Amino acid sequence: MTTLLNVEGLRAGYEDSIVLQDISLSVNEGEVVALLGANGSGKTTTMRALTGLIRPFGGKITFAGRDLLAVEPHRRVDLGIALCPEGRQVFPNISVEENLFLGSFCKRSRPDRKQTLDSVYSLFPKLAERREQKAGLMSGGEQQMLAVGRALMSKPTMLLLDEPSLGLSPKMVQILFGAIGQVARSGISILLVEQNAQAAFAVASRGYAISMGRVTASGTITELTKSGALQSSFLGSHQPVATA
Amino acid sequence: MSLFWQCIVDSLLLGGLYSLMSIGLSLGFGVTRIINFAHGEMIMFGAYGAYFASVLLGVDPLLSLPLVSIVVAVTAAVLFKALIEKVLNAPHINQILLLFGLSLALQNVAAILWTGDARSVATPYSLTAYEFDLLLVPHGRIIAFIVAAILIVALFCWLRFSELGRATRAVAENGQAATLMGINVSRMYMLSFGINAALGAATGAISSFLLTITPFMGFHMLVKAFAIVVLGGLGSVAGTIIGAFALAFAETWVSYYVPEGNGWAEGVAFIVLLFVLIIRPKGILGQAVAVH
Numbered sequence: 126m127t128t129l130l131n132v133e134g135l136r137a138g139y140e141d142s143i144v145l146q147d148i149s150l151s152v153n154e155g156e157v158v159a160l161l162g163a164n165g166s167g168k169t170t171t172m173r174a175l176t177g178l179i180r181p182f183g184g185k186i187t188f189a190g191r192d193l194l195a196v197e198p199h200r201r202v203d204l205g206i207a208l209c210p211e212g213r214q215v216f217p218n219i220s221v222e223e224n225l226f227l228g229s230f231c232k233r234s235r236p237d238r239k240q241t242l243d244s245v246y247s248l249f250p251k252l253a254e255r256r257e258q259k260a261g262l263m264s265g266g267e268q269q270m271l272a273v274g275r276a277l278m279s280k281p282t283m284l285l286l287d288e289p290s291l292g293l294s295p296k297m298v299q300i301l302f303g304a305i306g307q308v309a310r311s312g313i314s315i316l317l318v319e320q321n322a323q324a325a326f327a328v329a330s331r332g333y334a335i336s337m338g339r340v341t342a343s344g345t346i347t348e349l350t351k352s353g354a355l356q357s358s359f360l361g362s363h364q365p366v367a368t369a
Numbered sequence: 370m371s372l373f374w375q376c377i378v379d380s381l382l383l384g385g386l387y388s389l390m391s392i393g394l395s396l397g398f399g400v401t402r403i404i405n406f407a408h409g410e411m412i413m414f415g416a417y418g419a420y421f422a423s424v425l426l427g428v429d430p431l432l433s434l435p436l437v438s439i440v441v442a443v444t445a446a447v448l449f450k451a452l453i454e455k456v457l458n459a460p461h462i463n464q465i466l467l468l469f470g471l472s473l474a475l476q477n478v479a480a481i482l483w484t485g486d487a488r489s490v491a492t493p494y495s496l497t498a499y500e501f502d503l504l505l506v507p508h509g510r511i512i513a514f515i516v517a518a519i520l521i522v523a524l525f526c527w528l529r530f531s532e533l534g535r536a537t538r539a540v541a542e543n544g545q546a547a548t549l550m551g552i553n554v555s556r557m558y559m560l561s562f563g564i565n566a567a568l569g570a571a572t573g574a575i576s577s578f579l580l581t582i583t584p585f586m587g588f589h590m591l592v593k594a595f596a597i598v599v600l601g602g603l604g605s606v607a608g609t610i611i612g613a614f615a616l617a618f619a620e621t622w623v624s625y626y627v628p629e630g631n632g633w634a635e636g637v638a639f640i641v642l643l644f645v646l647i648i649r650p651k652g653i654l655g656q657a658v659a660v661h
């Protein structure tokens with residue numbers, strides 16, 4: 126298996142707080158990897174650094190053999206790495222279909238957007254029903270479907286999912302992760318940030334546990350659950366929690 | 370009764386001009402979250418552009434309008450890149466001071482270059498009018514209204530149906546999410562600033578045969594545009610048009626029905642501004658804007 130995404134010694138944060146102390150991880154082609162950890166451990170910050178929404182202080186990120194930090198944030202999606210951000214971030218006053226079209230704004234995906242749109246609609250039939258509706262008027266679960274669909278519209282080779290289950294009903298989580306499993310089987314690599322470890326385990330083969338901006342454990346899902354690394358990453362740590 | 374209908378017609382025609390005058394200001398705020406206090410100067414330069422095209426080259430303002438708008442748009446985009454881009458994330462007071470300063474500087478550049486003399490463009494349609502019984506409808510005002518309507522519809526279609534228009538709306542709603550879509554947000558800011566300046570310049574070009582052109586005409590129009598945009602709701606295109614017609618009606622009504630109304634009409638914008646800010650600060654169709 127070839128490595129698609131490789132992160133080494135990533136340090137990042139905001140103006141006066143360092144959130145990521147030292148993050149190293151890798152995702153192979155076609156693999157689903159989970160990034161697990163408690164609130165404030167640095168999961169979302171990692172995602173933001175990968176997509177360029179924040180500029181890291183140090184470390185290296187390579188994607189498909191290219192130095193990602195040398196690529197402007199808005200050009201990264203053209204390389205095939207797409208983020209479905211935390212809190213969905215759909216465009217609320219824009220229709221569902223137009224939100225999806227915006228997902229295929231980049232050169233890479235614009236020519237085939239009609240076919241991609243059809244495949245997103247067959248993955249999430251609900252979106253096809255709601256295509257004329259303003260995105261902000263849909264339920265949280267539907268908005269999450271839209272956010273995932275919008276990221277898929279760029280025809281990524283790697284999908285970054287930041288807490289897709291946040292605030293959703295168990296039923297909706299089930300539907301959504303069913304779709305995520307389908308995406309994974311189509312060959313798209315996925316890096317999945319989740320607090321809902323159970324849902325993450327249903328689709329991921331490997332995982333990293335992070336705490337206080339460092340990777341504290343890594344391995345297959347079975348290894349992680351057996352070693353108890355996850356429990357300590359979610360519940361342990363007497364140190365004050367870094368702000369994210 | 371004819372006074373009543375005259376008042377209606379005048380209000381409608383003025384409303385078209387006011388819509389075009391303020392739509393760039395409103396859209397600019399919606400996209401960049403910066404109020405362009407130099408918007409009036411874009412109008413002023415548009416008016417001077419049309420004036421010189423007419424006086425020096427004998428070109429009708431309606432024909433010079435496209436070129437004048439493009440020149441002003443490009444100049445504005447350069448100003449944006451050189452100055453305004455640097456304060457995008459600065460405190461509001463810095464943004465206001467920069468743009469207000471820019472406005473004053475541009476006014477005085479115009480005064481130095483072209484003196485403070487009042488000018489106007491004479492066109493074949495400046496002084497003619499349709500007459501229906503006692504109703505008088507000046508040709509110039511009709512033409513201005515039609516040009517404004519065409520440009521507003523064109524802007525609306527561009528925003529609604531084009532790839533870049535859609536990207537502009539996305540940037541206005543959520544810049545970070547737009548970046549994730551592969552949209553170059555700072556490029557879109559520059560584009561929208563240029564387009565808004567072009568709309569201002571077009572307003573100037575059609576004002577050139579209706580109003581008096583001076584280096585300081587922009588500030589006067591900015592205040593009105595500001596009242597309209599606040600009344601309609603900052604960032605809302607539909608709200609801006611409602612606001613523009615509301616102000617046009619209010620001003621025309623005051624000037625026709627209040628004794629000495631012509632003078633008072635100019636103050637209506639301030640009264641509107643005052644009452645909107647007290648009663649409904651987010652405007653008629655405005656969305657609440659987060660305060661940082």
